[in-house]
Amino acid sequence: MLGLKKTDTTLFLVVMGLTLLAPFILNPFPVESGMAQFNAGYPDLMQRFVIFGIFAIGFNILFGLTGYLSFGHAAFLGVGSYAAIWSLKLFALDVVPAIVFAILVAGAFAMLVGFISLRRSGIYFSILTLAFAQMSYALAYSVLTPLTGGETGLQIKNTDTPLLSNVAEGEIGRASFLGLDMGASQELVLGGWAFTFNIGYYIAAVAMLIAFYLSIRIFRSPFGMMLRAVKSNQQRMNYTGLSPKPYTLAAFVISGMYAGLAGGLMVAMDTQVGPERMFWTASGEVVIMTVLGGAGTLLGPVLGAGFIKYFENIISKINKDILHQWFAVLPDGVEDVMVSLVYPFVGKGWHLTLGIMFMLVIIFLPGGLLQGGQKILGLFRRKPKPSEAAEADGTKPAE
């Protein structure tokens, strides 16, 4: 379908199903039950899943395929966000031009940064991208205040009158898609369950599906093959008379555009931007997502993004009272011990859990959680006979 091979089509359809049915899948517990706090099916969180999914997919095209570890990708997300909010403020309240504008501006910025940074490789490349991102952050924070709003950032104000949209005097414009308000939601109550369908989420979801489809096409294309060649042996590539530079630059710009798309969508969902979006910890986060899920795989980054955003929101909500409820079955003394043992890892300590998890994944599962899943599946699967195994190896494309 759509020029994809059979396995890829299945993968794409599965992802499509999961994304479109997310309001159901992420809300498995009835509203009134004690487990309702593990529901993730509210619009704000679902939007974050898909937006960071896009960000991680884009990062993976650069890091997963070419092996260039960029530590400054949040800069493109931030630049895209600023571009989008200016489009909403000045041009039109419709999100489509804002997103297109975000992608183009982020792409142009990535072209500039990539052109300079890609002259070096390895750790030097990481430091150069980090330097550019920190520079953008510092500039957005201080000198470029007229453009970026400095520390307070930018919002749509009641004084903004976009060129193409009619906003009543003194009213604060709202981002919309063909006249549909991005915040509009439809509530569906089925027995004890409540499901929310949000326009903004579905727009972001469609954007992610397109982004995912494009990334499958890139992975399977001759261009993707070239990028893998850069990763596995750049010297040999040079000897065959190919220059890696145009390929890596193209990959860099594409992943910058993905980041711009994510930034634009963020603004479309929640019309405000601040410079902290470009801080280097934000760049670190997308690295963690991609690696945690599985760098160089199709599904890994999306999984990693969803995984991190889910636990960030859910684990950080757990407090001492909830822990006491959980361990209430145990005798009092044991309960207190258990609570004090678990407490450092939940609530505010969520980053500790994340850091430990991240370390364990890098140490034991260099291929990310996806590889872990495959290993577990492999334990249960029938071992192929030697002749079959050889056949399978011969026909499978190199991953």
Add this chain to the structure above:
Amino acid sequence: MDQFIVQILNGLDKGSAYALIALGLTLIFGTLGVVNFAHGALFMLGSFCAVIMSRILSASHEVAVPGETDFLGNPLTRDQPYVYDWFGEAAGATIVDWAVPISILFAIPVMIGVGFIMERGLIKHFYKRPHADQILVTFALAIVLQEVVKYFFGANPIQTPAPDAFAGSLDFGAWLGFEPRTIMYPYWRLVYFLFAGVIIAAVFGFLQFTTFGMVVRAGMADRETVGMLGIDIDKRFTFMFGLAAAVAGLAGVMYAPIVAPNYHMGMDFLVLSFVVVVVGGMGSLPGAVAAGFLLGILESFASMPWMVDRLPGINQIIIYLVAIIILLTRPRGLMGRKGVMED
């Protein structure tokens, strides 16, 4: 002219911190070939050594104040540090006051120990893995360390004052024949600068003039050959890792009075220290030190009002800008050697 000297002085203490951290980073990189993203966390641990030590020293118990009662008629009590009991009032007060310098003695074994555990427990397993994996695992370790510190000490900075003897400022201008009070320099920053100089000299002296240091230098140049000569180079490199951790830790201990320790201070310094290492040249120890001081001073020049008026924001980006220019014109950094990290 006096403005000029003020900026150089201001740059020196920050430059010293950069130089010390960059020196440790380069030691680790030059010996073990590992890019250590957790080095900033070691700096942070060092400055929390100062916090811990000052808490230990001022650990106190209640004693009754003779002859006084509170408004209910009960004997009045006050907190008295244990050191007062052991060493007497005057000596005890001095010890509490000098907590930060005393914690150097505490920090050295602790930081060497932390370095040993880190290298043997984690980084050892990453020598054969790609550089990206090394960066990622040390980055993760840095997150873990910083969150552990945050759990025990909270997210707020903890004031750790310098000894009273070093409070106040030195009227440096009067020495040089300028008007009095034009060039003021806090005593503690001067101490920090001198301390950094001593540490740097000690590390270089150790590498240059001891047999151990000679073997380490030989190992940096050609690890395999040294191994073939029957020397257990791995053991010595592990020790160097501990030494680098101690250097970062000491930089942190002494920096505690300048910037109140908080759990993310390591990360703030790390990013800049990496830039320093790259500017100085990966694997070059003198390069790291020189670039540390150079960038510290450049940064303070860029934050002069005169500069900021003409080029707004230059103080924020000068270091990165210099790094970009240097990497593009001198790809090996200022003093980088050929063949280091060029794959």
